[in-house]
Amino acid sequence: MLTTAFCRKEVRILVYVILALSLFSFVHVSLLKLENLKALRDLEEKVELAREADGAQETEREEKEEKEEEEREEKEEERTVIHRAMEFSSASRGRRKKKKVQAKGAKGIGEEKRRKWGEKDKCKSLHGDVAEHFFDDEVVKLNWTEARSQARRELLEERAKVLLEACATLDDTEGALKPPLSVIYQNNLWLKENNFVYCPINKVGSTTWITSLLQMAGEETSHGRGRIRRIYSAPLSIRDRNAFLKKATRMIIVRNPLDRLLSGYRDKMLHLICKENQFSAMQQLISSKYSDPDTPPDPSGRPSFRQFLLFIRDEMEKFWQSHGQYEVNNHWKPFWWYCAPCHFEYNAVAHMESLSEDQEHILRETRLYGRINNTRTHSSKNDNFTSTREAARWYFGQVPRGLLREVVHLYRPDFDLFGYSADYHLGLARDD
Template structure:
């Protein structure tokens, strides 16, 4: 029979082993939490941390200013961040904005997508394509509407290896998919010439026959957005940052003086920006497209030729999570691409799109909103959007 002293020694040994194991667990947890700690200036609430675990709504966050890989452990999907647009000698305020500008919202890709759910999403895409075809038929007599097909082909990003063709629409998840195309090329970082880099990697085939063959055998993807929401996003992104758009920003303030703001204001108001858009688009229409329009507010129908290219995957920014999930799965990119939404226009005090939309458009005359909407009428008609809600927000 075991002596009392032996029992005590064995019990003490077991307790020490348990304490040691517990200490190891605590140490690993602390080290993991420290490595995954988000930036203090993330611009998101603390319950949406980038710890690698999903938040209560099934979303993880990554900050795109770090040059390292982040794993979304809940799904096992590899996600990457990109060191983009970095500049030397930035002030602390500029650095803070840069981090906020480049933050991504990454959706955890779980396994709840059954065959039934895929079929339901496929039907949504088929319905959108059918509605687009109907609208195209109604617009077929518009002489300005159809472009030179080679010009449209040059706007596309051709990915033959994965049988994917995508038309980038700026301010409609373009940065997200630029990142994904870099991932498909095996790249985990991007230079300052982010868009040029992707354009060089995925040019159109030289032969018209090869282009046609790929168009017939590839998924043809287009992501669209409410035209007025897109304009607001362009304003918040490009007019509120003091970089390559600084000259245009100053020109808008000079040409469209606003008596309600200080002459020394750093940025033009949204009202001034829409006046610029109105005049810019009037020239575009009167010149039948020869007058240049910045790609960030160029009409989708002009950029992508949706009545000349039969897009079979038309995603909407309003349903981006589900739409991208379907596209990634259908194209066989689950282990290569990221279902993310890059937040590139949060340079003001608004975190929610609805809050920002009402605040900005409620200060704009209804007549101006109507004028701008009319100039984007083809985008409204082709993709099933209406300007009525935004006009109702405006002032008299």
């Protein structure tokens, strides 16, 4: 009996020991699992952190590469502009030096100046002071209403639609949609505070706008085309430019291409210039190179409108044949090459024919109203006509229709992009 009791006691102790060992093993295994789970979580966190670090490095590397690419492009643009400026400066210095040497070798600088002054005074006495050949700009006052603004808004939207549709269908085999964007970035005026971009085109109201913008900036207005580009320069990076263009009002002012050519002729070919410059030399070149059997030669060497259009035809043919590399004067350079409308997609297309209303709406929409006046520019007083329509009837009536068709063909993209027609002017031209 004692033995049985003892055995029972030993069994109980053994059972207790086994239970204790089992509990210990269970606790130990649980702790090991917890440690392993924690270690696994720590490892996962480290892996995630490593991935995030790799992602950040990759993003930083991509941003760095993108920034380097932008810097390379900007430096390339800057080198192009500087190279052209150096070429222009060198050529100008060469011409000035040559003229100076010639003057010294002939009669001396003092006598040469006196001779030029005498010729200028003679020119003034024969033809009048050239300062009187221009009208002053007129400030336009309109009774503006919301209904008027809405009608103008819808018209500008329609013009922008015409531009986009023409860009989508225009034949690009001649590179008509690919002008040099780096130059256009430099030429455009960027009003960052007003979210406004403007492409100034010669003979389409650009002088008035440039003068007004210089006055707004508190700058002198004489010879301002170079200074105004520095004042209203483009954003430095391509990314900033593109972001700005997306939200900006992008304005271009255009007119019927044939009326623009006539304006260029009346201003630059009929203007009696009492000093040597590119246009006085151009007048002599055109009048001597091209013939017009129906118009007597001008004593002062000014060409007829027909001679001028023959010159324009030859210039534009060289321009197309060289894919835009041949330099055409800015006063008759095509709109599409000057402002790249299919790249910038101008959403404020103003027409010279309705400029007072177009400008009023744009000035109010861009918060420039009150800072810039809505002005109307009159034509120069180089002939007896006071309106463009009267002048068109006279001058285009002297031109053979075949020649005018050739000129229209060379400016065809400008007609299509901005919804203009040549029918009226072709109807004025005389039969061949």
